[in-house]
Amino acid sequence: MATPIESQPLNEELVAQLRQMASEGAPLERLVDHVQGSLGFAKSFTVPVFPYFCRAFKLPLREVLPLREWIVDRDDREVEDLRAKIREFHVKLTPHTQESPCLLGEKVR
Amino acid sequence: MSVAPLMEFGYHHPSQKGAIAGELDILGVVTFVVFAEPDSPVRGTELFNRMMIAFGDDAKAIQGVWRKGSLPSINTDKVNELTGKGASIDNAVRHAWTVTRARKLGFAKVSVIHQDGSPGNFQKIDVLIER
Numbered sequence: 001m002a003t004p005i006e007s008q009p010l011n012e013e014l015v016a017q018l019r020q021m022a023s024e025g026a027p028l029e030r031l032v033d034h035v036q037g038s039l040g041f042a043k044s045f046t047v048p049v050f051p052y053f054c055r056a057f058k059l060p061l062r063e064v065l066p067l068r069e070w071i072v073d074r075d076d077r078e079v080e081d082l083r084a085k086i087r088e089f090h091v092k093l094t095p096h097t098q099e100s101p102c103l104l105g106e107k108v109r
Numbered sequence: 110m111s112v113a114p115l116m117e118f119g120y121h122h123p124s125q126k127g128a129i130a131g132e133l134d135i136l137g138v139v140t141f142v143v144f145a146e147p148d149s150p151v152r153g154t155e156l157f158n159r160m161m162i163a164f165g166d167d168a169k170a171i172q173g174v175w176r177k178g179s180l181p182s183i184n185t186d187k188v189n190e191l192t193g194k195g196a197s198i199d200n201a202v203r204h205a206w207t208v209t210r211a212r213k214l215g216f217a218k219v220s221v222i223h224q225d226g227s228p229g230n231f232q233k234i235d236v237l238i239e240r
Contacts, residue, residue, distance in 0.1 A: 005151065005159040007118045047128035047144045048121040054132070060114065061132045061140045062174050068142060069178030 010055055014038050018056040023090045028079060032071060046071050053082075057089045115167060118160040122151045129156040137169030138237075157210050171216055173207050173236040177226075184208075185234060193229030202236050211238045 017038075018031055026034075035049045036042070046068060053064045063085060066078045114132040118141075121128035126149035131141030141160060145153035161168060175184040184205040191201035198221055202208055208219055218239040225233035 005120055005156060007163060008120055010119070042125055045121070045125040045128065045144075047130050047142055048119065050130045050142060051117065051119045054114075054117075058113070060134065061130065061142070062172065065140075065142060065174050065176070069176050069180075072180050073178045075178075 010051055011039070015052060015056045018052055019090075022057070022086050028067075028070075028083060028086075032067065043071075053086075057086050059085055059089075116164055118163050120156060120159070122149065124150055127151040127153070127156060129153075129160055131160045131164075133164045133168055137167055139164060139168050139171045140174065141171075153206075154210055157207075158214070161214050169240060171207065171211050171238040173202075173205070173234070173238065175205070175207075175234040175236070177232045185231060188234060189229050189231055192231065195228075198224060198228070198231070198234070202234065205236075208236070208238055216240055 014035060018035065021031055021034060031053075032046075032049055033043075035052045036045070039048065041048065049071075050061060050064045050067060053059060053067065054061055059082075063082060066082055069075065070079045112135055115135050115137075116133040117131070118133075119128075119130045126146040127144065129141060129143040131139055131143075133139050139161070141157070143153045143156050145151065145156065173184060175182060175188075177185040177189070184202075184207055187205045188198060188201045191204060192198055199219075202219055202221055216238045220237045220239075221234065222237050223233065223235035224231055
């Protein structure tokens with residue numbers, strides 16, 4: 001039976017882990033590996049990884065997309081901006097930051 | 110400071126042979142990435158169409174962020190193929206995968222908003238596809 005194509009929710013625990021790891025200085029490669037490993041994905045299966053970075057670091061998808069080539073090419077110049085934004089996120093993070101309650105596929109307005 | 114997207118859409122097939130991730134920003138611009146192996150049980154076009162249906166009339170435009178790395182890039186490869194034969198980039202993008210799928214959904218106006226490279230060898234192309 002075919003799987004219906006509907007938006008799937010993110011694992012919020014994994015989102016929190018990603019933030020925690022980044023705040024502890026984990027390199028980008030470990031962050032990607034952690035998402036893929038936790039979800040049981042092959043290293044070549046990268047698309048579902050991107051929404052986790054968007055959610056964890058509150059970044060638009062277009063700013064996360066350089067990961068798509070970096071995962072294969074490891075050209076660090078392409079992800080310098082992304083690394084900086086992940087660092088900035090933790091600098092700006094305050095104890096009052098609230099997590100968005102939205103799930104993938106739900107409107108947040 | 111980043112603004113939360115209006116809506117997000119993410120789906121991966123259990124076979125790990127097909128997936129899509131997309132978002133609709135507050136201006137109605139869709140950004141997405143799609144992947145489908147040749148033997149995927151779900152086609153990239155179907156994933157794209159499902160995402161666009163979910164976004165509905167709130168989607169006013171689609172931004173293509175096309176990059177050429179080591180892996181094949183269906184959009185950039187098509188543009189490079191056509192511009193390598195003499196087509197202009199503005200004409201070539203009309204034949205790219207995303208643009209042809211978007212056109213069927215009523216997004217017919219295409220603009221190249223950024224390019225990096227030369228005819229036959231573009232590395233980065235950003236397009237905006239509007240209704």
